Amino acid sequence: MIKTVATTPFEGQRPGTSGLRKKVPVFQTPHYVENFVQSVFDSLAGFAGKTLVLGGDGRYFNRETVQTVLKMAAASGFGRVVVGQGGILSTPAASHVIRKRGAFGGLILSASHNPGGPDGDFGIKYNIGNGGPAPEAITEAIFAHTRSIREYRIAEAPDCDLDRLGETSLAGMVVEVIDPVADYQALMETLFDFTAIRALFAGGFTMRFDAMSAVTGPYAHAILEGALGAAPGTVMNGTPLPDFGGHHPDPNLVHAKHLYDLAMSEAAPDLCAASDGDGDRNLIIGRGQFVTPSDSVAMLAANAHLAPGYAAGLAGIARSMPTSAAADRVAQALGIASFETPTGWKFFGNLLDAGLATICGEESAGTGSNHVREKDGLWAVLLWLNILAVRKQSVAEIVREHWARYGRNYYSRHDYEEVPADGANALMQALRDGLAALVGRHAIVAADDFAYHDPVDGSLSEHQGIRVLFGDGARIVYRLSGTGTAGATLRVYLERYEPDPSQHAIDTQAALAKLIVLAEELAGIARHTGRSAPSVIT
Ligand code: G16
Numbered sequence: 424m425i426k427t428v429a430t431t432p433f434e435g436q437r438p439g440t441s442g443l444r445k446k447v448p449v450f451q452t453p454h455y456v457e458n459f460v461q462s463v464f465d466s467l468a469g470f471a472g473k474t475l476v477l478g479g480d481g482r483y484f485n486r487e488t489v490q491t492v493l494k495m496a497a498a499s500g501f502g503r504v505v506v507g508q509g510g511i512l513s514t515p516a517a518s519h520v521i522r523k524r525g526a527f528g529g530l531i532l533s534a535s536h537n538p539g540g541p542d543g544d545f546g547i548k549y550n551i552g553n554g555g556p557a558p559e560a561i562t563e564a565i566f567a568h569t570r571s572i573r574e575y576r577i578a579e580a581p582d583c584d585l586d587r588l589g590e591t592s593l594a595g596m597v598v599e600v601i602d603p604v605a606d607y608q609a610l611m612e613t614l615f616d617f618t619a620i621r622a623l624f625a626g627g628f629t630m631r632f633d634a635m636s637a638v639t640g641p642y643a644h645a646i647l648e649g650a651l652g653a654a655p656g657t658v659m660n661g662t663p664l665p666d667f668g669g670h671h672p673d674p675n676l677v678h679a680k681h682l683y684d685l686a687m688s689e690a691a692p693d694l695c696a697a698s699d700g701d702g703d704r705n706l707i708i709g710r711g712q713f714v715t716p717s718d719s720v721a722m723l724a725a726n727a728h729l730a731p732g733y734a735a736g737l738a739g740i741a742r743s744m745p746t747s748a749a750a751d752r753v754a755q756a757l758g759i760a761s762f763e764t765p766t767g768w769k770f771f772g773n774l775l776d777a778g779l780a781t782i783c784g785e786e787s788a789g790t791g792s793n794h795v796r797e798k799d800g801l802w803a804v805l806l807w808l809n810i811l812a813v814r815k816q817s818v819a820e821i822v823r824e825h826w827a828r829y830g831r832n833y834y835s836r837h838d839y840e841e842v843p844a845d846g847a848n849a850l851m852q853a854l855r856d857g858l859a860a861l862v863g864r865h866a867i868v869a870a871d872d873f874a875y876h877d878p879v880d881g882s883l884s885e886h887q888g889i890r891v892l893f894g895d896g897a898r899i900v901y902r903l904s905g906t907g908t909a910g911a912t913l914r915v916y917l918e919r920y921e922p923d924p925s926q927h928a929i930d931t932q933a934a935l936a937k938l939i940v941l942a943e944e945l946a947g948i949a950r951h952t953g954r955s956a957p958s959v960i961t
Pocket of ligand 1: 440441534535536703704743766767768769785787789903904905906907914
């Protein structure tokens with residue numbers, strides 16, 4: 424029944440910012456998935472007879488990989504695998520199911536906001552029993568196993584029926600197919616005032632939510648149009664497709680430009696929102712008012728007490744280092760702690776588990792709280808809706824009042840995607856080598872290579888991005904992305920603080936113009952990458 428298959432290691436199976444992400448044809452190489460999954464199991468101990476949660480964002484190769492993982496989990500001794508119907512589970516829903524079931528851990532099949540389809544991207548991520556992405560100690564152990572693997576074990580059994588709810592047996596292991604939405608929806612109902620949001624919609628509030636033909640479609644249909652009574656048609660692109668309809672499921676101003684254009688038009692609804700491939704990112708645009716992800720974290724934190732789940736207040740707010748300091752100002756005003764972590768949701772896990780932080784967020788369109796251990800796109804949309812329902816103001820009014828009270832952190836990220844890796848690495852190294860010499864020039868007061876000491880487990884994570892800090896609170900941050908699958912992606916993060924409300928209506932790129940010029944001058948971006956302009960500006 425259980426077959427042992429001889430194999431040899433593959434190069435490059437090191438999990439990145441969020442799991443292993445590669446092109447689909449790479450994952451389709453014989454033994455590639457099996458090697459990685461076996462390496463995950465070999466890095467873990469004590470799961471015999473326990474539960475594994477399994478699901479993905481429905482992208483191309485999802486179903487095949489679910490079948491492979493099921494057979495390998497059975498061969499490795501798991502007692503039960505809880506899998507979303509059709510192999511579907513959004514990332515935050517998977518995190519919740521892991522926690523609710525007290526599962527040993529989970530495997531999430533997704534390359535998040537990266538494109539899907541036969542030539543697109545695929546990914547596998549292991550989450551631990553707290554529901555969050557595996558910390559670096561585990562991902563490094565997985566990587567070590569991928570380099571020495573000699574064999575894997577797999578049950579010889581027919582494929583499971585992923586579409587029929589209920590339990591079946593696979594080589595002695597229980598396979599339980601669950602409704603991917605039900606548990607998640609029930610959790611949302613405990614956090615938010617659904618009655619108030621229902622009344623908001625009943626009163627004529629209009630909204631468009633773009634699920635981008637990705638995983639949030641079924642969740643958004645059930646919660647927004649179903650439980651909350653939003654008008655039919657509120658949810659766009661609500662059917663998950665293996666290639667996301669040929670679109671790039673990244674809810675940013677480039678790939679969701681149609682939503683931005685709608686929000687800025689005469690016909691704008693009160694709220695436009697979107698989520699990404701696996702449902703953990705969010706985009707928020709009010710009528711005529713885009714909310715940057717960094718601002719959204721700050722505004723959600725400042726108003727979270729208006730939702731029942733957060734009425735008791737927040738323990739602390741955590742943001743990733745490149746995320747703007749807007750959230751820090753809210754924490755200061757609330758008299759609670761703020762934390763600055765490296766990029767990667769996994770770094771929030773310890774803070775949330777230890778009760779040090781309640782709300783976390785990132786500039787990369789991720790916001791979440793202690794309700795799960797992943798960022799959560801629909802959660803952010805629902806918290807905005809709850810706030811709008813209570814404050815009875817528009818998004819634009821809430822944004823303007825927030826800036827008037829706390830000041831505005833002008834913020835933008837310039838991405839240079841898929842540049843030659845050698846040039847990108849040389850750029851980062853040159854910056855690193857020149858850090859000390861930067862201080863004192865151009866009003867730079869500090870420059871470093873960010874390192875994080877986890878206050879809970881004491882672990883140290885180094886080389887998490889170059890920070891150039893100016894006396895007036897402005898910053899330039901340089902980092903290489905850890906989620907790309909081709910070449911390197913240079914991210915340049917720009918931020919300037921403006922306390923004066925009479926200066927809060929400047930175009931963001933204009934407000935940051937001097938920093939943009941300086942970012943090129945300090946790093947020699949064109950020289951190192953061959954690019955004279957970013958490919959994406961958010
Ligand atoms: C992942 C991580 C996030 C991170 C983002 C971008 O998000 O979970 O913490 O901010 O990647 O990372 P990078 O700048 O290294 O590309 P997702 O939505 O892709 O899972």
